Structure formats: structure tokens, C-alpha cells
Amino acid sequence: MMKKEIITIGLCMIFVSMILGCSFLGGGSKNETKLTVEQGIGVVGTLNVDELNPGLDGYISLTVRNNLGGESASKVYVSLDNVEPFKIFECGAFHNVSSEIRDCTGEFSLDKYLPYRSHGESKMFPGQELQFYWRLRAPSKTEISNIALRHPIYYDLEYDYRTTFTQNIIFMSQQEVLRRRQAGETYQVEGEASSGAGELRVTGATQQPVTYQFMNPSDITTTESEFPFSLSYAVTNEGKGLPLSDVVVLVELPRGKFDSAKKDIVADNETMSQYGWMKFKDMESEGTNCSTGSGEKNCSTWIQETYGNEFNSLFGTAITEDRLLVKIVKRTDFINEFSLYLPLKLVAGDRTSGMTALKNLQIPIQIYGFKMHNMYRYFTEGSSEIAVFPVRV
Amino acid sequence: MPPVKFFANLAGKATKFGSNVTSKASAGMQKYQQAKQAASPYLEKAEAAKNWVGGKASAVKGGVVAGAAAGGRYYGAVKDAGHRMFGGLSIFKGVGPVIGIFLIILLIMVVFWFMSKGGLQATGGSEYTAEKQTETLFQNVWIRRVEDWFANPFGVRATSGEYEETSTTSPTTSTAPNQAFTVEIKTTPSIVQYNTNGITAVITTKNEGTTIIKELKLNITSEQPAGKCLRFDTLPAGCSPVVAGEYICNISDVYPLSSKQLVISGGYIDETCVGDTFGTSFDPAIPVSVFVNVKGSTYYPASSRLAVERIKTAYGTLLIQNSLLMQQQRGAIYQTGTALTLDMDAGEQPILDSVDQGGLLFSWTNVGNGKMDSTKNPFLFIVTPDSFGQCIFQGLGSTQYEYTLGQSVDVVCDNTAVLGSKYKCIVCDASLQTSWCQEGNPVYQQIEKSAGSIKESFDWACGLVGNGYHVCATNGLTQEFGLMTCPLVFTEPINANRITRYVTAVALYPYVVEAPYSTVQAFRQV
Numbered sequence: 001m002m003k004k005e006i007i008t009i010g011l012c013m014i015f016v017s018m019i020l021g022c023s024f025l026g027g028g029s030k031n032e033t034k035l036t037v038e039q040g041i042g043v044v045g046t047l048n049v050d051e052l053n054p055g056l057d058g059y060i061s062l063t064v065r066n067n068l069g070g071e072s073a074s075k076v077y078v079s080l081d082n083v084e085p086f087k088i089f090e091c092g093a094f095h096n097v098s099s100e101i102r103d104c105t106g107e108f109s110l111d112k113y114l115p116y117r118s119h120g121e122s123k124m125f126p127g128q129e130l131q132f133y134w135r136l137r138a139p140s141k142t143e144i145s146n147i148a149l150r151h152p153i154y155y156d157l158e159y160d161y162r163t164t165f166t167q168n169i170i171f172m173s174q175q176e177v178l179r180r181r182q183a184g185e186t187y188q189v190e191g192e193a194s195s196g197a198g199e200l201r202v203t204g205a206t207q208q209p210v211t212y213q214f215m216n217p218s219d220i221t222t223t224e225s226e227f228p229f230s231l232s233y234a235v236t237n238e239g240k241g242l243p244l245s246d247v248v249v250l251v252e253l254p255r256g257k258f259d260s261a262k263k264d265i266v267a268d269n270e271t272m273s274q275y276g277w278m279k280f281k282d283m284e285s286e287g288t289n290c291s292t293g294s295g296e297k298n299c300s301t302w303i304q305e306t307y308g309n310e311f312n313s314l315f316g317t318a319i320t321e322d323r324l325l326v327k328i329v330k331r332t333d334f335i336n337e338f339s340l341y342l343p344l345k346l347v348a349g350d351r352t353s354g355m356t357a358l359k360n361l362q363i364p365i366q367i368y369g370f371k372m373h374n375m376y377r378y379f380t381e382g383s384s385e386i387a388v389f390p391v392r393v
Numbered sequence: 394m395p396p397v398k399f400f401a402n403l404a405g406k407a408t409k410f411g412s413n414v415t416s417k418a419s420a421g422m423q424k425y426q427q428a429k430q431a432a433s434p435y436l437e438k439a440e441a442a443k444n445w446v447g448g449k450a451s452a453v454k455g456g457v458v459a460g461a462a463a464g465g466r467y468y469g470a471v472k473d474a475g476h477r478m479f480g481g482l483s484i485f486k487g488v489g490p491v492i493g494i495f496l497i498i499l500l501i502m503v504v505f506w507f508m509s510k511g512g513l514q515a516t517g518g519s520e521y522t523a524e525k526q527t528e529t530l531f532q533n534v535w536i537r538r539v540e541d542w543f544a545n546p547f548g549v550r551a552t553s554g555e556y557e558e559t560s561t562t563s564p565t566t567s568t569a570p571n572q573a574f575t576v577e578i579k580t581t582p583s584i585v586q587y588n589t590n591g592i593t594a595v596i597t598t599k600n601e602g603t604t605i606i607k608e609l610k611l612n613i614t615s616e617q618p619a620g621k622c623l624r625f626d627t628l629p630a631g632c633s634p635v636v637a638g639e640y641i642c643n644i645s646d647v648y649p650l651s652s653k654q655l656v657i658s659g660g661y662i663d664e665t666c667v668g669d670t671f672g673t674s675f676d677p678a679i680p681v682s683v684f685v686n687v688k689g690s691t692y693y694p695a696s697s698r699l700a701v702e703r704i705k706t707a708y709g710t711l712l713i714q715n716s717l718l719m720q721q722q723r724g725a726i727y728q729t730g731t732a733l734t735l736d737m738d739a740g741e742q743p744i745l746d747s748v749d750q751g752g753l754l755f756s757w758t759n760v761g762n763g764k765m766d767s768t769k770n771p772f773l774f775i776v777t778p779d780s781f782g783q784c785i786f787q788g789l790g791s792t793q794y795e796y797t798l799g800q801s802v803d804v805v806c807d808n809t810a811v812l813g814s815k816y817k818c819i820v821c822d823a824s825l826q827t828s829w830c831q832e833g834n835p836v837y838q839q840i841e842k843s844a845g846s847i848k849e850s851f852d853w854a855c856g857l858v859g860n861g862y863h864v865c866a867t868n869g870l871t872q873e874f875g876l877m878t879c880p881l882v883f884t885e886p887i888n889a890n891r892i893t894r895y896v897t898a899v900a901l902y903p904y905v906v907e908a909p910y911s912t913v914q915a916f917r918q919v
Contacts, residue, residue, distance in 0.1 A: 008491040
């Protein structure tokens with residue numbers, strides 16, 4: 001074998017060893033922390049002292065990550081619960097933690113005026129990771145009387161979160177369905193859907209294609225009748241916690257396909273109100289209140305606060321054009337999952353909108369995209385135990 | 394051959410090769426002879442491969458050499474293919490076959506990796522089972538060693554324990570024995586003549602628990618059939634005769650898990666005593682067995698702590714509705730390294746704060762090799778937070794000088810001579826402070842003798858009265874095991890979502906441990 005070949009083989013072997021060595025070791029680690037797609041914000045790491053001797057200090061920390069595939073979270077609060085008889089060291093001293101309020105700025109943006117056992121951050125961007133930690137002092141030997149103590153400490157995590165579910169709904173004319181059947185082609189087609197991260201998982205349950213029928217298919221001089229249909233969604237709590245607030249569901253209706261100034265799809269006020277839906281504008285004017293997880297608040301204000309600067313860019317046009325519908329699902333009504341049913345209709349329209357346009361333009365398949373936004377405050381809890389064992393002499 | 398097809402073929406062959414080698418190492422043996430020939434130009438490589446895996450077993454050897462042989466065949470094919478593929482390019486001139494080998498190695502590694510992930514164990518049932526099967530399989534085949542080598546050719550790969558996630562440490566006291574102390578006696582020689590001072594008794598006391606024994610009493614005597622006929626005319630310091638043939642020795646400061654020995658020499662078997670025991674049937678020429686017995690007794694402590702977790706009703710209900718409320722482990726953490734297990738239970742937890750009454754079930758069991766000393770009083774202190782109220786065991790009165798056992802009898806609860814055997818008392822808070830916690834009180838004096846952590850616990854309990862706690866003390870632990878119940882009231886409002894308070898039980902129990910008999914035979918030489 002030539003010297004050149006030997007050297008090349010050697011280099012290849014080293015390269016392969018390094019690459020695969022890394023991959024084997026990486027795969028074997030049990031410390032890998034990932035968020036599943038269901039999670040909005042998750043605790044990806046905890047550091048707990050398992051055991052402390054009386055009077056000694058230890059750290060407890062939580063690493064919290066906002067799922068990269070999700071959206072920004074706001075008002076993220078992490079609290080320890082059931083900390084007594086441990087004390088927390090902060091602001092230069094040890095504190096009894098049941099109700100004492102922090103008297104220094106704290107490390108995170110919302111820390112001030114929170115109890116020592118809590119930390120708060122106003123906003124977390126997707127992919128962002130924060131580490132919250134507390135320095136705890138174990139009760140003294142006298143306090144535990146030299147008798148072992150195994151104390152459960154809980155952590156609570158709560159945050160405002162929002163998710164977006166986008167779905168293209170396929171509308172197909174009756175004629176097209178018949179044609180496909182006769183031609184042996186499939187007519188059961190579904191539009192694609194996409195969903196971001198978040199504990200409340202939305203799945204589209206609308207039967208597709210939505211098959212519309214013209215009253216006078218061959219007469220293009222007449223205006224067609226409107227065609228009612230409905231959208232269905234299933235919302236499931238896939239997380240390990242619970243929504244603390246009401247769940248706000250916003251559905252953005254598509255603009256007109258043929259003339260963007262006109263609407264192809266609208267909701268009938270009376271029909272949709274039977275299912276708890278209303279136009280966003282109406283909700284604003286009525287001053288509807290929502291349970292936000294930290295008290296009652298005007299829904300519109302709460303939504304705008306949660307979306308912040310993005311509110312106008314996301315919903316401004318839809319509100320102006322009256323295409324934004326809203327439903328408030330009460331927290332008390334939501335145990336683990338709920339279904340949403342939204343009655344809509346394809347308007348009769350004219351030559352450039354709705355059913356009439358579909359007929360006149362002889363369009364067999366039309367796709368309309370619907371965006372659904374969910375907004376809620378979510379809460380999860382976890383726990384750990386710290387044992388305090390006396391030093392025996 | 395188009396490159397895609399070429400690589401597809403190559404991948405297929407390599408996968409098949411990897412699969413065969415893994416699952417049928419024995420097949421390698423059969424191929425060994427064929428392979429050896431085919432691999433002759435590459436035997437050097439095969440030897441190197443053998444060294445990697447440390448393959449001593451013939452199957453392994455066969456597998457490796459077969460692998461090398463197969464590699465050789467593929468090498469040849471690849472060499473040709475490589476020449477065809479890359480030969481036209483000057484920069485690959487002479488290197489084409491090398492790249493081919495590299496690709497084969499890469500593919501084999503991918504197959505190894507795929508198998509290590511359980512990729513070929515798809516029918517293994519649950520994910521866990523499949524993983525376990527894969528793991529077991531890999532532990533036993535040479536391929537695992539090769540994998541290990543590739544994972545870490547420099548041999549510094551962490552063992553599984555080294556990169557395990559932070560594990561929960563079990564309590565350090567969990568391995569401590571459930572004993573207080575043991576006593577052992579050895580006498581030498583085993584046979585003596587009557588009235589001859591030649592017996593030496595070595596008594597070893599070992600503190601098996603986790604608390605220092607400040608004072609331990611040893612009662613040394615001999616038993617039937619010869620009666621109390623072992624005599625010691627001279628006794629070491631700390632020992633004294635009780636009656637003829639019965640001696641008491643005090644030893645002090647036996648530290649946890651350590652032993653102390655007491656040696657008493659110059660003992661003899663009193664012939665007159667034995668003769669009196671046997672009466673007219675006594676024949677001094679026939680050896681008589683004398684069983685030497687020792688009993689150790691002391692006060693030993695036991696303690697236990699029960700966490701009672703309460704939760705805000707609104708919060709708890711929310712968790713319950715969402716099936717998120719986790720039940721807490723029931724029962725108390727009790728101290729090991731003692732012979733008495735004290736257990737407590739306050740029922741299902743956490744308890745909603747709308748529940749304002751609960752109950753405490755207290756039970757105790759002697760798990761040691763000795764017995765509770767029925768001639769002395771055990772003391773149990775139950776410390777409850779102010780917000781739980783006093784734990785007054787059912788059937789017992791709430792103040793000093795009250796009693797159970799049927800009719801009213803005036804009995805003083807600090808009469809230590811009476812309490813243990815006849816009456817059960819319970820004294821709480823102020824009554825406790827003005828009685829058992831007073832220095833001149835007989836109970837206090839009895840405890841004081843024990844000193845060490847026993848007295849510490851006693852003082853601790855007495856000191857808690859009025860400092861946010863209720864303390865009740867009883868002498869009710871008079872059996873080897875039993876249970877008592879007391880009501881708890883929950884009055885404390887919860888500031889956070891949850892709150893945990895502790896009920897603590899400390900027992901100071903009189904304990905007797907008997908040593909196995911030691912035998913001495915005595916006779917008169919005629």
C-alpha cells in the first residue's frame with residue numbers, strides 16, 4: 001500500500017473516531033434537556049440539594065426555557081412554595097419567607113415587591129433560558145431537635161402565553177367532487193395546518209373539503225345564495241399544568257380572494273353568539289371582563305397588554321376590517337379539553353366575491369386560510385425534597 | 394455504475410454485513426477458514442482489529458477476521474470502483490480506493506450507531522423492553538467493545554454512573570441497625586472445680602444504635618439448674634453485689650457503634666450453694682452446669698417526625714380538578730439506630746385548609762433484640778405546633794394527675810415507682826413544665842441520670858412549651874407495641890399555597906437486653 005494511502009486511511013479513521021465518539025457519548029447522556037412541542041415554557045433543569053446539615057446553606061435553582069418553536073411569553077413568575085422552616089438569603093440577609101416582600105431590586109425585572117420566594121421576568125423570547133436560584137439555609141440543630149427532617153419544597157411556574165394555529169381549509173364545489181369520484185380521483189383532501197409550541201394544543205377538526213353547491217350552476221347572470229359552513233377545533237391541555245386564566249380564542253377570517261376589499265367569508269352575529277363568539281370590536285365596546293389568573297380585567301386590555309407592541313401589527317387590519325372574532329373560554333369550563341365550533345358562511349357576494357364569484361369564475365377548488373390565536377396564563381408545579389439530617393456526635 | 398446506485402449497493406451490503414456479524418457471531422467461525430484465505434493480504438489488519446476488541450474467544454476471533462476478510466473483499470471491489478469513479482480526476486489519483494474504504498467504515502459505524510439506538514429491535518415490545526434487550530445484547534457481543542472503542546479510542550469514557558443525573562440520596566441513617574445495644578458474656582474456663590477461684594467473666598456491651606449510652610446497668614447472675622451459685626469475692630470498680638450470687642455493674646459512656654468490656658476475675662462456683670439447690674441427689678463428682686447470665690438495661694431514645702402538609706382549598710381543588718394533586722407519602726420519618734420504631738400517620742395528605750380537624754395515629758413497635766423494661770417508666774413526648782392543638786391521646790386525661798384504667802384513683806404521675814406498672818398518665822404544657830420538667834421532680838431525676846442526647850431531647854421538649862408548640866408527655870408506652878390516637882385541630886391560615894408543619898415524637902424507653910448464656914461446669918475431684 002502506498003504511503004499516501006496509509007496516511008489518508010489514518011486520517012479518515014481519526015476523523016470517524018472523533019465524530020462517532022462524540023455522537024455515542026452525546027447519545028448516552030441522560031442529562032439532555034429538551035422541551036417537547038407541547039411545552040411553551042418548561043423547566044429544563046433543576047438543581048436541588050438533596051441533603052443538608054442543620055444550619056448550613058445550599059442552593060436550589062430552576063432553569064426555565066421558552067420553547068424555541070413557540071412565541072414570546074410574558075409575566076413569567078417562578079415561586080418556591082412551602083419553604084419554611086428553611087430561610088432564604090437575599091438582599092444581604094436571611095429572611096423568613098412566608099410573606100416577606102423583597103426590599104431590594106432583585107435580579108429579574110419583576111423581582112421588586114415580590115416575596116423573597118418569587119422571581120419574575122416581564123418577557124421571555126423563544127429560545128431564551130433563565131436560571132432562577134435561591135440560597136436556602138437549613139433550620140438549625142435546635143430547631144430540628146437533632147431529628148431528621150425531610151421537607152418538600154414546591155416550585156410554581158406561571159406565565160402568559162399565546163399560540164397560533166394556522167389552517168388552510170379546502171373548499172370544493174359539488175361538481176368537482178362528482179368529477180373526481182367519476183374519474184376515480186381522491187376528493188378527500190385536507191389543507192395543511194401548522195401549529196407552534198404551547199401546552200394548549202389546537203387541532204383542526206373541520207371536515208374537509210367543505211363542499212359547496214351552487215343553486216344555479218349554469219346561470220352566471222344570477223347571484224348565488226350564501227353557503228353556511230362551520231369550523232371545528234379541538235383544544236387539549238397537553239401540558240402537565242393548567243390554565244390559570246380564561247382562554248382567549250381569536251380567529252382571523254381570511255380576506256376576500258377575488259377582491260381584498262370585500263369579504264368572502266363572514267360570521268353571522270346571531271348564529272355565532274349562540275356558540276359564544278363575538279366580533280372583537282363588539283367585545284371592546286361591551287367591556288367584557290376576563291379572568292386573567294391574577295384577577296378580573298377587561299379582556300381587550302388584557303389581550304393588548306399580553307401581545308404588547310405586536311398587537312397592532314398582528315390584528316390591527318383584521319379589527320379594522322371586522323375580520324377578527326373572539327371567544328372567551330372560561331377557566332372554570334375548561335378541565336382538560338374543549339371543542340370549538342364556529343359557524344360561518346360563504347357570502348352570496350357578487351361577481352368579485354363569495355359564492356357568485358366562485359360560480360362565475362368556475363373555480364372548482366378554493367383554499368381559505370384561517371388563523372387561530374390562543375392566549376392564556378398557564379401554571380405548572382413541581383416539587384423536590386430536602387432532607388436535613390442532624391450531625392450526630 | 395451511477396454513484397447513487399453504487400452507494401446504495403454499498404450501503405446495503407455493509408448493513409447486511411453488520412447485521413450478520415452482530416446476530417451470528419458463531420457464523421463467523423464457519424466462515425473463518427474461507428475468510429482467512431480471502432483475507433490473506435489483510436491479515437495484518439485483522440490482527441490489529443483483534444487487538445482492538447481484545448477478542449480471545451474463538452467466536453469473536455472468527456467474527457473479527459471474517460469482518461476483515463469481508464472488508465478485504467469489499468476493499469477490492471471498492472478499490473476498482475474508486476479507480477473508476479475517481480481515477481479520472483488527478484486530485485483523487487491513487488486516493489480513490491482510500492475514500493472507498495473510508496465510506497465503508499463510515500457506513501459500518503452508522504449501522505453500529507443505528508443498532509445501539511435499538512433500531513434493529515423494533516419488535517421488542519415496549520420501548521423500555523427493547524432498550525433493555527438491546528443493552529443486554531450489546532453487553533455480550535464483541536461489537537459492543539468495538540463501539541466502545543470508537544466512542545472513546547483513548548479509553549477515558551465515563552461509566553454509566555459517572556454521567557448519571559443527580560440522584561436522590563437516600564438518608565444516611567437508613568443503613569443503621571434497628572437495635573439499641575447488645576450484651577455478650579464469655580466465661581473461662583469452661584470447667585472448674587468447686588470453690589476454686591478460677592473463673593473470669595468478660596462482658597462486652599456494644600452500642601448498636603446512634604445515641605451515646607451515658608449509663609448502662611449490667612445485672613450478672615447465674616441461673617438454674619444450679620441456682621445463683623457463681624461467686625465473685627472481689628469486684629471491679631462500678632460493680633456491687635445485690636444478693637449472694639447476683640451483681641450489678643454500671644458502665645458509662647458507650648459511644649454509638651463502639652463496645653466496652655468489663656472483666657471480672659476470681660470467680661468460683663460455690664459447692665454448698667449447688668448442694669443446697671440439688672438437695673440429696675447432689676453428687677459433687679458429677680459435673681454440674683452453671684448458666685451465667687447477664688442483662689443490660691438503660692434508657693434509650695427514639696424519635697420520629699411526621700410532616701403534615703396543608704394546602705389552600707381553592708388551589709387544592711384546582712389541582713384535584715385537573716388531576717394534578719399528588720398525594721404525599723404517608724407515615725413518619727423515624728429514627729433508625731434505635732430499637733423502638735415510632736410511626737405516625739395523619740391520613741391522606743395534603744389536607745385542604747377547609748378541613749379544620751384531623752387525627753394522629755401514633756404507633757410504636759419494639760424491633761430490637763431486647764424488651765421494654767416493665768419495671769421502669771417509658772416517656773413519650775409529642776410536640777405539635779400551636780396551630781394543631783394539644784395531642785391528648787384518647788383515653789388519657791389532659792392534665793397532670795389524671796389517669797385511666799377504670800375508676801378514679803388518686804395517683805401522682807411523677808411517682809416513678811408506681812407509674813410504669815399501674816397507671817398511664819399524660820401531662821401537657823403548663824402541667825408538664827411544673828412537674829416532669831422541674832429539676833427536683835423524680836421523673837426529671839430519672840432522666841437526668843441518662844444525660845447525653847436523652848436529656849437533651851427532654852430539655853428540648855420542655856423548652857418548647859409556650860414557644861409556638863404544645864408538648865404533651867405520657868408514660869403510656871408500656872407494651873412492646875401498640876397504638877394511640879389523638880385529635881388534631883388545624884387553625885393556622887395559609888399564606889402561600891401550601892404549608893408543612895411537623896409533629897415530633899420523642900420517646901425515652903427503658904430497655905433490657907439479655908446476653909446468651911455462658912456455661913461453666915463445676916465438679917469436685919475425688
